[in-house]
Amino acid sequence: MDISVVVPLYDEVESLPELTSWISRVMSENNYSYEIILVDDGSTDGSWDMIVKLKEGNPFIKGIKFRRNYGKSAALNTGFEAAKGNVIITMDADLQDSPDEIPHLYRRITEDKYDLVSGWKAKRYDPLSKTIPTKLFNSATRKMSGIHNLHDFNCGLKAYRKAVVKNIEVYGEMHRYIPVLAKWAGFIKIGEQVVEHRPRKYGKTKFGMSRFVNGFLDLLSIFFVGKFGKRPMHFFGSMGTLSFFTGMILAIYLIAEKLYDLSHHVIPRQPTDNPLFYFALVAIILGSQLFLTGFVAELVARSASERNKYQIEETI
Template structure:
């Protein structure tokens, strides 16, 4: 199969049918073999019923419905797990991403050999204070921290080589950092394409300002995981040894001072250096143990999905669609 289009959504009943018609038209005009995977992230409106009806009309339409709202990262994880296309496209369901971009994105992956192409909404139709300025600050911090040179990490319109989505694990709220996850997994050919951004036609955004706070916290997490996730002892062990050495040095000083330099002086326990030494040795030991336990956890952990699927629509793919 040439293309898998993964679309996570939450309460987008007004736009699903229109988006499907648009995508189907693009697929037919370019003679693509394709599948559309709608991932319903716990919608409370008629979104799932619409997806079911579309699947009955067109066997290329598949669906995954979560029991409740787990988040966009979990929706993408489930969609990636089902996807079978040589090239995988992700896009939002709110009609702000333009399906006309898909053929060029496909070509960049299939013909030009890119591992991942991220969309760049250079001209946006969002509120300047609510989204544009925080988004620019967020993207600047992400570039500096990850060394991945993209202008728009959070753009939902992206294209992936099939091998990329099967090699990475999107969890928590890490969907913003899929390019970084791909780079950490060894996929270095990451590009960017300016894409058309459209004003939201129906409903309101499902994300608030808290997503930027969470985004920066996730950025710190992914920086730490990418740098020390495989070998936590390199951080905690080194810090623990350093702090313990500082405390041990203080204790040696106190011992020499009491035994040889000032044997009649005040008690060691009445001196502030004693508590500095004790605290440093205890904290250093705890840091070292944290690194040791982290190494044990990495070597014994078992991965499992942190979402529950209520229903799956999956049919044999055909070349014909309406």
């Protein structure tokens, strides 16, 4: 099969007939073998009934229904598991992504040999309350991930080589950082394609301001797990050692200061009168806790079932 189109959706009953018809038309015009995987993330507006109806008239449509709303990441991950195409295209169900982009995205994967191609909506129809925070997050993600050639990590319109989606796990709010997940999994040929951003035709956006806080926390999680997931002691141990020895140096300094005063027959100050005493105490305690955290995390990592699971591209 050439292409799997994975569409996560939540309460998008009005757009589904037009979207699936549009995708099918593009596939037929280009003679692609394909499937459309619609993942209903706990909709309450009759979206699932519409999917069942659409499948009766289009055998290329497949539907997956969650019992409740789990979020876009869960829907994408489930769609990735079900996908059978050599190239996987993801797009939102609100018709703001154009299926006419599919042929070019497909060629970028099959002919240009990219692992992942992410859409960039250079001209957007979103309000400033959404575009400004998005730009800030994209800037932070570029710096932390080292993927400097992407302008928009969160664009729903993306194309993947099959091996990519089968070797990454998307959870939490990680769908915003799939290119980062792909890079940590060893897929480094990541490109970008300018795509059309269409105004929303039906319904309203399902994302609130809380997604920016969650997105930032997930970015930190990706950075930590990707860099130190298999060696947590390197992170916690180094931080703990640095903090502990900083506290010890301050403590030795305070002791030396008191001994100096005694040797010169000067009445020494009480250690608690010096603010450095408290800095030293906190640094020693914090350093010990960080070191112990690293030790426990190392034990957990070494006991994990996937401690020696690595991405192997090819064997001969």
